[in-house]
Amino acid sequence: MHVPEHVITAIEIVAILVGAFSGFIEARRKRMDLVGVFTVAFITAFGGGTLRDILLDKRPLFWVIHQEYAILIFVLALVASPAIRTLRQIVSERLIVIADAVGLGLFSVAGVSSALDAHMPLFIASMMGVITGIFGGVLRDIVCNEVPMVFRDGKPYAICAFIGNWIFLGMGMLHVSSDFALWSSALFITMTRLLAWKFDLRMGR
Numbered sequence: 001m002h003v004p005e006h007v008i009t010a011i012e013i014v015a016i017l018v019g020a021f022s023g024f025i026e027a028r029r030k031r032m033d034l035v036g037v038f039t040v041a042f043i044t045a046f047g048g049g050t051l052r053d054i055l056l057d058k059r060p061l062f063w064v065i066h067q068e069y070a071i072l073i074f075v076l077a078l079v080a081s082p083a084i085r086t087l088r089q090i091v092s093e094r095l096i097v098i099a100d101a102v103g104l105g106l107f108s109v110a111g112v113s114s115a116l117d118a119h120m121p122l123f124i125a126s127m128m129g130v131i132t133g134i135f136g137g138v139l140r141d142i143v144c145n146e147v148p149m150v151f152r153d154g155k156p157y158a159i160c161a162f163i164g165n166w167i168f169l170g171m172g173m174l175h176v177s178s179d180f181a182l183w184s185s186a187l188f189i190t191m192t193r194l195l196a197w198k199f200d201l202r203m204g205r
Contacts, residue, residue, distance in 0.1 A: 003113045003178045011182060012049075012062070012069070015106035019045040019136050020073050022099035024080050026144050038077035040140055044103075045073055047136035052111050052128050056118045097197050100137055100149065105190035108133035108161040109168055109182050122169055129165040130158050133189070154202040157193060164189035 023044035027037040046063045053061045063069045111132025115125035134150050134157065141148040150157045168185035172178070195201070 003117075003182060007179055007182060008110060008113055009066075011106050011110050011186070012066075013072075015103055015110060016045040016069055016073070017076075018099050018103040018106065020076055021080075022096050022103065022137070023140050024077070025096055025099070026140055026146075028081070030144050034077065034081050037081045038074060040143055041077055042070070042073050043143060044136045044140040045069075047139040048107050048111065048132040048134065049114075049136075051135045052114060052132045055128065055131070056115060056120070058114075058118065062114075097149075098194065101190045101193040101197070103136070104133045104157070104161055104193055105164065105186035105188070107136065108165055108189055109186045112165045112168055113182065116172075126162060126165040126169060129168075130161045133161040134158055153197070155193075155196040156201060156203055157196075159203070160189050160192040160196065164192070 020041040023041035024037055026044075027040035030036070032040065046061075046069070049062050053059075108129040110129075112125050112129035114132070115128035120128065138148040138150060164185045167188055168181050171181035171185070
């Protein structure tokens with residue numbers, strides 16, 4: 001399935017913004033300064049895609065090619081840090097879960113698409129989508145001295161991305177429009193993650 005470049009760019013921008021937002025919130029909850037806020041937002045937004053590009057042997061990395069992504073995070077850190085400091089007392093875990101779920105959906109489908117462009121087998125492409133979706137959040141939680149959310153809350157997380165990635169791949173096999181396949185798969189991943197969290201659905205516990 002060939003996905004137009006402008007569609008991938010749109011998905012990456014939205015995903016980066018959502019990922020950075022969750023990084024901003026968590027960094028301010030930990031009372032980090034501006035440097036800490038920028039660092040946490042940066043690794044949350046770019047961690048998964050960076051690992052994906054390394055594993056796919058893609059150089060330069062996607063955020064190096066698009067330096068405007070890094071500049072956007074830098075500017076947002078300057079603007080958002082004072083505002084989030086003011087709102088720190090009313091920020092709840094719910095906001096992080098919502099931002100994480102949206103980022104999971106968007107980053108995952110972008111990862112699958114990138115792997116397919118690199119001519120990876122379908123199973124490897126689906127796993128690259130999972131890695132892209134979860135690794136930024138894993139790095140964020142580690143830097144913030146937390147057990148990563150994907151490992152501790154017991155609710156479907158990576159499995160939501162994995163299933164959603166195969167929905168995307170399945171629609172590709174059926175020659176469904178790439179735009180529809182991308183956005184609908186991202187929506188599926190986001191909604192299943194949020195529903196699992198809301199209704200406290202757990203796996204293996």
